[in-house]
Amino acid sequence: MTANDVTASNSTAATITKKPRRKRRGGLSIQSKLLIMLLAVSLIASVIVGVIGFISGRESLRAAAIDQLTTIRELRVSEIETAMQGAQDGVALDSRNLSAQTASIAINAGWDDLQNRTLTPAQEAELEAYYADTFNPQLTERTGDPYSDTAFLPTSNAGKWAQYHLTSKFTDFDEALNVNDGGDGTPYSAATEQYGDYLSRLVTQVGYEDLLMMNLDGDVVYSAYKGVDLGTNLNEGPFQDSKLADAYREVVATNSVNAVMTTDFERYIPSLNVPTLWVVSPIGNDSQVTGVLAAQLPLSTINDVMTGKERWAEQGLGETGEVYLVGRDHLMRSISRELVENPEDYAAEVIANGTPPSIADRVVQVNGTVLLQPINTVSVEKALQGETGTSISQSYLGGENITAYSPVEIDGLDWVAVARIDTAEAFNPVNDFTRNLILSLLGIMLAVSVLSLLLAQVFTRPIRKLVEAVRGVAAGNLAVEVPQGSRDEIGDLGTAFNDMASSLRIKQELIDAQQEENQKLLLTLMPETVAARYKKGEETIAEEHDNVSVVFAELVGFDEYTQTLSGDQEITQLNLLMRGFDEAAAKTGVEKVRTLRGGYLASSGLIVPRVDNVRRAVDFAKEMRAVVERFNSQHGTQIDLRAGVDTGTVTSGLVGRTSLAYDLWGDAVSLAYRVRSVTDVPGIYVSQGVRDRLQDSVGFTEAGTVDLRGKRQSVWRVG
Known part of the structure; x- marks a missing residue:
């Protein structure tokens, strides 16, 4: 036996009998791996089914919310188009009936008579005082801008006469509506007294905000509320650049009693700068045109249609939904629901979303958003481009919302309608569905986890016994045996282990028989030989x-x-x-x-x-x-x-x-x-x-x- 053989034998013996027990390596046990596999398969299957159900259910609920909002938008658009068409047809009929024609002729004749009458200096001073003391302060308070005492004063004799005897006598517009006689004994007063009742009843019964009558020279010869536009000239006077003046000139140019023009909202000074919309139509018949009738539609008419008379929740718009109008200038043409219901929060919300504070404060001050609140959302942009559709985007109030948008088809107006509702509210059924689905999945996962744990323990019990036996052999106990049980691969592994343990016992006996002799040889040969060779000077x-x-x-x-x-x-x-x-x-x-x-x-x-x-x-x-x-x-x-x-x-x-x-x-x-x-x-x-x-x-x-x-x-x- 060589020294190497002895060394190898000693090393083998040391490995079997003296090798210390190794620490268990880090990692997952078979039971843990099996548990993970069972859980993974079951939970992945549950999650896949849940995800499919979630996506399908969520999309269905989302589609239902969007469809409902689209339906509401279509209803509101149809209602506003019908209401505006009715107003246009009504003004056209009013301007062509016999009473309007005879009133126009008589009032025009009386107006021509007033052109030959002049006010005394004292009367002119009183008229200027009306502007200085009454109208201009109200207008300045409303707009914040100063105006001269003669800025809106008519230049014609007839205009000054009419304003002195009618406009300057009233500080209450409702009182002025019921008075048509200037008390000056002129043919003009006689004509307005004779036909004023008919014209006033058009305002009260039809619901116009105001009613004007113009002659073909551009003079405002009649005003139901006797405002400061009475007596002015729309071609040359202070309001010649108004949308009303533009509409007047267009219908006169047609020379047709069938012409009807509708103006967009504008800030009209005679109405104290309140947004005003007019429907204008010529007065006369197929033979001649004698003048023009202009009816001011009240802003409440638009708001009542778009808000459903402020019954948003009853009409399917929940707590945050609304339908509003926007013009080509990106300004609102109807009132905001948030302003109506939460004026104290409105300014903070729109300012946070980019609206200038001065505009937001003005909106709250006048309690109106028409021609004030800018809307620059994606939905408005697409609708102004002629598109109809839906989107999920940021609202003018700052939060995310669902919108349904489309253009509004009204002659003379370039408006779009947007129906919106906060996504949190619109998709609340989706959130409920998601919560219920998650709770169900958690319940399934818990049940699967418990069942997987039980199955893993049952499966790994014989493996744990085998591991304990292997540890016993590693510790030097070669007499250990694994009990035979199952007839599967684990059972085969147990049989192989028992055979291995028996073989190791036989080898250990042989090694023990040579251990003493080998040890003596190692102690005598290895240390002495190396030391002797070094002392003899070997290189x-x-x-x-x-x-x-x-x-x-x-x-x-x-x-x-x-x-x-x-x-x-x-x-x-x-x-x-x-x-x-x-x-x-x-x-x-x-x-x-x-x-x-x-x-x-x-x-x-x-x-x-x-x-x-x-x-x-x-x-x-x-x-x-x-x-x-x-x-x-x-x-x-x-x-x-x-x-x-x-x-x-x-x-x-x-x-x-x-x-x-x-x-x-x-x-x-x-x-x-x-x-x-x-x-x-x-x-x-x-x-x-x-x-x-x-x-x-x-x-x-x-x-x-x-x-x-x-x-x-x-x-x-x-x-």
Whole structure:
């Protein structure tokens, strides 16, 4: 028996009888893995079914909410179009009936008579005082702008006469509506008294805000409320640039009693700058046109239609829904629901969404959004482009909402309608559905978890018994046996374990028989021989080792990285990497042999024989690459590692005499050095012997071949 045989026998015996119990490696147990698999399959299936149901149910509920909002928008648009068409038809009929025609002729004749009458200086002073003391202060309070006392004063004799005897006598518009005689005994007063009752009843019964009558010269010859527009000229007077004046000129130019013009809202000074909308139509018949009738539609007519008389909740719009109108200038043409219901919150909400504070405060002050509140939402933009559709976007109040938008078809008006409701409210059924679905899924998951835990425990019970038996063998108890139970693969594993334990007992008996003799031989040969050779002055003392794995690694790109570093910085960075490699060696149970600049030589199974030395060597190479990757992430570098691994017989010993060095050499070392240089690509490269030892436990790809002592060997790349 050689010394190597004795050493191998002693190592085997030590492995069986003296090897300490290993700590349990970190990781999941089979029961945990089985539990996870059962849970994963069941829970994934439940989640998939839940997600499909959620998506389907959510989309259905969302579609229902959008369809409801679209229906409400269509109803409101139809109602406003019908209401405006009715107003246009009504004004056209009123302007063509015989009473309007005779009234126009008589009032025009009386107006011509007034052109020959002049006010006294005292009367003119009284008229100017009316503007200075009554009308202008009210207008300034409303608009915030100052006006001169003569800014709106008519220039014609007839206009001044009519305003002095009618307009300046009233501070209450409702009182003025019932008075048509100026008390001056003129033909004009006689005509307005005769036909004023008819014209006033049009206002009260039809619901007009005001009613004006103009002659063909542009003079406002009659006003139901005797406002400051009475007596002015729409072609040359202070209101010649108003939308009313534009509509007047257009219908007169047609010379047709069938013409009807509708103006968009404008701030009309005679109405104290309140937004005003007019429907204008010529007075006369097919033979002649004698004048023009203009009816001012009340803003409440528009608001009542768009708000459903403020019964939003009853009409399917919930707590936040509304339908509003917007003009081409992006300003509202109807009132905002938020302003009606929550005026104290309105300003803060619109200001937060980009509305200037001055405008928001003005909206709250006048309690109206027409021609004040800007709307620049996606829905308004699309509707103004002629599109009809729905969207989920930000509202003018700042929150996310669902909208249904479309243009409004009204002659003379370029309006769009938008129906909106907060998404939180509109999709509240979706939220309820989602909550119920989640609760149901949680219940299913809980039940599945409990059932999976029970099944996993039942399945792994025999495996746990086998694990305890293996631990007993590892602790030196070779008499342990696993009870035979199931007739499946686990039962076969138990039988194989019992056979293995029996075989180990037989081998242990043989080893014990030779233990004493082997121990004596080791104590006499190994220490004495090495010491004697060193004392005799031998240059080298070497020992040969079988079944040792060698790792030879070198850094790639380190030289390029250190070109810009000083010597001290280079050493510092290299030490960081080498310390990491040393820690990786300790972690994986690998012995460090020596280090070079940019290189590292290590072995597994040299000092401490290990059955799994090949696996440990490959694991160490992987850990080295991980150390390099961490270094790269910390320092922003692009260094990598190329490592070669081989297994076989090596020689170790002391080299030198005055300065001793422990080194390693042999074919395994040479082959490990060569396989790592088979390619320039960084990675872990192993010999055919390493690949055969690891088999399918690690993934390999063929990387090339190397020549060693005239023999070609395949090289494999890990991963």
